[in-house]
Amino acid sequence: MGRTLPSATQVFLQEEAAFARFRRALRRSDQHALDDLFSSSRQHLAAAQYASHALPFEVFLLSMLLEEHKEVVRMRQLLEEHLSRQP
Amino acid sequence: MRVACLPHLQHLHETRPSYPPGRVFFFAKECYPANMITSLEPKILETKAGGWILLVGPRSLNPSMLDAIARLGQRTAVRVLDGGNRFNAYTVARAARGRPEVLDRITVSRAFTCYQVLSLLESTPASQVPFIVLDLLNTFYDESVQAGERKRLLRVCISQLERLEIAAAGVVSVHPPAAPSPAAVELLELLQASAADTYFMQPEAPAVEPLRLF
Numbered sequence: 578m579g580r581t582l583p584s585a586t587q588v589f590l591q592e593e594a595a596f597a598r599f600r601r602a603l604r605r606s607d608q609h610a611l612d613d614l615f616s617s618s619r620q621h622l623a624a625a626q627y628a629s630h631a632l633p634f635e636v637f638l639l640s641m642l643l644e645e646h647k648e649v650v651r652m653r654q655l656l657e658e659h660l661s662r663q664p
Numbered sequence: 665m666r667v668a669c670l671p672h673l674q675h676l677h678e679t680r681p682s683y684p685p686g687r688v689f690f691f692a693k694e695c696y697p698a699n700m701i702t703s704l705e706p707k708i709l710e711t712k713a714g715g716w717i718l719l720v721g722p723r724s725l726n727p728s729m730l731d732a733i734a735r736l737g738q739r740t741a742v743r744v745l746d747g748g749n750r751f752n753a754y755t756v757a758r759a760a761r762g763r764p765e766v767l768d769r770i771t772v773s774r775a776f777t778c779y780q781v782l783s784l785l786e787s788t789p790a791s792q793v794p795f796i797v798l799d800l801l802n803t804f805y806d807e808s809v810q811a812g813e814r815k816r817l818l819r820v821c822i823s824q825l826e827r828l829e830i831a832a833a834g835v836v837s838v839h840p841p842a843a844p845s846p847a848a849v850e851l852l853e854l855l856q857a858s859a860a861d862t863y864f865m866q867p868e869a870p871a872v873e874p875l876r877l878f
Contacts, residue, residue, distance in 0.1 A: 581774060582753055631757035631815060 585626035588633045589619065607614035715860025716825055716834035720852070723839045724867050726750050726798075733796060734759035737770045741793045746774040747781050748799025748839070777804040778817050785824035790831040797825075797836040804839040804851050811850075818851055822858045829860075 583591070600611055621640035630636045652653055719729075734756045736742050744751055750806045751772050760766040773788070775781040782804055787794070800821070804814045828834055838855060856862050 581749060581751075588754060631753065631764075633754060635762075643701045 585622045585633060589622060589625070592634055592637060602642060614641045617641055620644065696742075699796065705794045710806065714829060715827045716813065718855055718859035718862045719835060719837045719865055720862065721837070721839065721865030722867060723750075723799075725865050726753075726837075726839075727755055729796075729798065729837055730755045731759045733770060734766065736794070736796075738763075741769040741786065742771070743793050743795040744770060744772045745781075745784055745795060745797045746772060746799070747784075747797060748802030749774065749776070750837075751800040768845055775803065778809060778814060782817050782821050782824070785821050785828070788824075789827060790828055792832050794833045794835075795828055799838050799839055801841075801848070801851055802853070803840045805848055811847045814847070814851065815854065818854055819844070826858065 596611075600608055601643045603611060618640040621636075621643065625633060625636040625640065628636050674696060729750070733742060735745060737756075737760060751774070753772070756770065757767060771793075773784050775784045781800065801818075804818055806814075809817075825834060825836065836855065836859070838852060
């Protein structure tokens with residue numbers, strides 16, 4: 578028996594390929610930013626597989642948001658530490 | 665039953681030169697195929713009870729089939745009987761824009777051998793819910809089952825389709841085998857003989873890209 582649905586990794590690669598033309602049209606710096614977004618989403622493929630959502634791309638977008646929010650929280654903590662050290 | 669030519673099976677002409685005229689296939693290259701369509705129009709799936717429709721086309725047309733299933737699910741319940749593992753739920757969910765009320769109306773049953781296809785059809789109750797059989801012949805191309813046995817199973821499957829068509833409309837899709845064989849043509853002939861109508865689907869020609877300046 579084979580798989581009845583593509584795995585999260587396969588869907589992710591398909592989605593990434595679907596945006597190839599969009600990526601190509603971006604500036605080089607924006608291409609790097611887009612690659613960062615996709616790589617941050619790639620970290621949560623296991624969770625996306627477990628979620629079994631009907632629209633996997635929504636889960637990928639949420640994974641990107643999750644990583645962005647983690648970065649915001651980390652920078653906020655750094656800023657608060659920096660401000661607390663000032664006399 | 666309508667007659668149309670099937671271009672991707674033209675090479676079979678060499679293996680079966682004494683193909684009887686007036687049957688399903690003819691191999692005149694100049695003829696424009698009758699009843700040939702390039703996209704799955706919704707009206708094809710809006711069939712009435714009393715006859716099931718046969719769609720013959722390459723595997724590349726499966727996404728448009730799934731798209732049509734999602735569109736049909738927007739209006740009515742649908743039973744999908746998957747004979748070739750062709751039902752990609754992600755494609756259907758995207759076509760339905762993730763609306764749960766549409767997805768809840770679509771019921772999927774899968775079979776992985778020709779015996780399971782028969783069992784699946786036998787266990788499907790006759791109701792007014794339209795049914796769609798995806799890639800019915802996929803498991804019947806399996807040469808590990810004897811050709812006579814496959815034909816016998818397909819005949820019983822057809823009788824089950826005739827049982828289902830009394831109460832509800834039905835559509836059966838079929839793709840040509842990867843390795844063409846006379847046995848596969850016979851199976852297709854069997855199906856076509858009992859189908860109310862047969863459509864041969866061709867993939868849409870790729871859109872002409874505009875000229876690039878750079």
